[in-house]
Amino acid sequence: MAQKILYLFFFLSGIAGLGYEILWTRMLAVSLGHETMSTLAVLTAFFGGLALGAWFLDRPVSRSSRPRLWYAGLELLIGLWALALLLLIPQLNPVAASLIGVDPTTIRHWTISFCYPFILLLPATFALGGTLPAMERLFTQLNRKQRAVGGLYSVNTLGAMLGTFATTFFIMPLVGLHITGILLATLNIFAALGVFLFIPTPQEKGQSTGKDLSSFSDNNEISRGRIYCILFATGLLGIGFEVLMVRVLSQLFANTVFSFAAILTVYLFGTAAGAACYQRSLRYPKSRHTLTSLLRATGLCCLITVFLLQYAEVLFTALQGMIGTGFWAAVFVEMVTALFFLFLPTVAMGALFSHLAQSLRRSDGGVGHALCCNTLGSAAAPLLFGVILLPAWGMKVTLLVAATGYLLLLPQFRRADFLPTALPASIALGLALLPASYRFIHLTDGETVQEYRQGIMASVAVVQDTNKALHLKVNNHLQMGGTTSVFSDRRQALLPLLLHPAPETALFLGLGTGATIAGVAGYPGLQADGVELLPEVIDLIPWFSKATGDLSKAKNLHFIAADARRFVTATEKQYDLVVADLFHPSRDGAGSLYTVEHFTAIRHLLSEDGIFCQWLPLYQLDLEMFKVISKTFLQAFPEGQAFLGHYSLDYPIIALVGAKKPLRFPENWYRKRLSSKGMRHMATSFGYDSGYSLLGTFLAGHAELRKYTAASPINTDAHPVVLFQAPRFAYSNPASPHTRLLALIAAFEQPDPETVLAEAITEEDMFARERLPAYWRARNSFLRVGVDVQRPRNVRQLYEQVSDPLLKVVRKSIDFSAAYYPLLSIAYDLYPEDQEASRHLLSKLERANPTRREAFVLRQRLFSQEN
Incomplete structure (x- = not known):
């Protein structure tokens, strides 16, 4: 009976042991980062303490006549120190991040990343190392002729297996990290009390001799x-x-x-x-x-x-x-x-x-x-x-x-x-x-791998498709942009850049192909830092020079290979702009970049007029996760707003924008913003041709967001909802991205223009309160029209599908050009095939929006001889 009880207690100890390793690694990663150096240092610190305990406790435990007390004491120490760590780690994490700094040398990085967890965890890891020799000695004293190492190691490892599975799949997602730590500590304390109370002493069972134990x-x-x-x-x-x-x-x-x-x-x-x-x-x-x-x-x-x-x-x-x-x-x-x-x-x-x-x-x-x-x-x-x-x-x-x-x-x-x-x-x-390379890169017909890097943390590949376009793939899954996504990538930099009156410093968290940070390359008076976790990604950026230009010549850009979370905690600089990339919420480690602690740390980085823009890939998360991240964002930026990145139905992206002050804009602010050197060409090239085209991407203000996310939990370091809930999206077969986009559009159908417009002073300010909602209505109708468009085989079929619906959109707003320009293109392409239809379409377009001259000019050019 005593043998079975010992197996049970050592099984429980195994559950707690691996549970702690997972738990402590998660808790320490928010300060030490996810770089390989930090991860290895934490693992080495954990194993190092365990090894020390196993070595130095081996003989004292083995020579003791009371291994029962040794084992109970070790389990009790583990449990009590684990409880203490729940308080210590959150308090000491910022200190560790500051000691490492933003761009440490290898020696400094390794030393602090190792010494901090080694010292902090040592009482528990040292005791963990002594549990196997203590249990083995106790077991063989009670069962003198039985060799116990294999059985005890098996039971303890089986417990570790259950601890890994239960902790990751059930306990931490359900109750968070702190309650998980308490539950694991309870197992150690229970094992300690159980061995002390229910296992007889060697004197009661009969003291073993050295010969018996050999x-x-x-x-x-x-x-x-x-x-x-x-x-x-x-x-x-x-x-x-x-x-x-x-x-x-x-x-x-x-x-x-x-x-x-x-x-x-x-x-x-x-x-x-x-x-x-x-x-x-x-x-x-x-x-x-x-x-x-x-x-x-x-x-x-x-x-x-x-x-x-x-x-x-x-x-x-x-x-x-x-x-x-x-x-x-x-x-x-x-x-x-x-x-x-x-x-x-x-x-x-x-x-x-x-x-x-x-x-x-x-x-x-x-x-x-x-x-x-x-x-x-x-x-x-x-x-x-x-x-x-x-x-x-x-x-x-x-x-x-x-x-x-x-x-x-x-x-x-x-x-x-x-x-x-x-x-x-x-x-x-x-x-x-x-001839096997063990590279698993999913390629469609005609795609080829141009360069492949087997990095320390991930494999990174540059893939070329049949149209000679390049894409960046990480671990065969995560596609981080390419030469075909320049319009979207560049707008991710331009939106926050244009919202700020005169930025001088910027921080970009996540680089990908470099197409986003390229939006500020050479921008007068602006210095920008770009932080990327994978050094291989930075090395491969020159492959995408067609989309980015030669960034090596951009003297105002500085790239840093570092963990974004640790960089934000450690840096002492202040920034006018902070732009966070489209971090895939499902990927391990990305969840810590959507916590209230991280958003609050970014708020502290901002200058008095600073702006933070967090981009969200709506095509890679469901609406429930969007609500969680948005509500978490509002905890750090109570006046937060949401914007659309562009009008793509297949790859919709949302920007959460926050600042220390409420963001309100008068009608003429954008004209003044574009007056700076080179700004007009840059903005108009990527669709921001007027203040209405920029504020027209406004989706919701803080009041609408707060109402929409009221029932959602908040993502914190202690309860990382995104870390454990977002992966369910990656494992599911979700509906098309446009379904989620249209659901958001419906939820925010009538945003309040007062949320984004400054107090009305001029007549133009008054008109803006009518023109901006009209723009939003046209935008929403345009997106709904796009869902119903089937893939046309020719321009005639396209004309028949979209001309009437898009003309209705044009009539809704004199400022909304996203529907106007496609109709111009259709009329131009239709001219060689059906001149009457082309003329008819241009005439309708002139009447739909008489304030614009483009349809009139094109009609005059195409049909000038007839006139």
């Missing part, structure tokens, strides 16, 4: 020093293989917070299964022979996985076709795919670690030392394989290094070992010669 490893054929080295190397290779597999599968998976959780869940499940198999089947092994077999089997399983990986896209697509769409269906597909490739290697890894740890176990300790060496290897793996080897050697070679590394650890090589070892070695050689 294992076969006291007479082991392999030296302890060599086993330490093998443990370090297997930890290095095992986690290195996981890191590489995550990078490969990220090209297929949706790359949400749930994608990584799915892979980690499968990894832990396989490891637990391997440890359980070892415990059940290999209780009395011959150490050298078993070690040789397990190393060979692990290498072989990894090599088989490397071979099968070239068919990953086929498998993933087939599973999607069979299982369908929806959140849980998509998660299931990702987990099954991960299971297919990771299960066998992780089973072998779990059995291998159990054997090595059991081999070291002696009457005075050893299990903790085994855990320490393996953990240190695990901590070094992401840096070696993800940062150094992968960019230098490529995916295939680095995978083969991780797989064949196990064969180099064989304790000895005899003639009888030749054939069993030759098989995996031959597979490795064949794979090295196989």
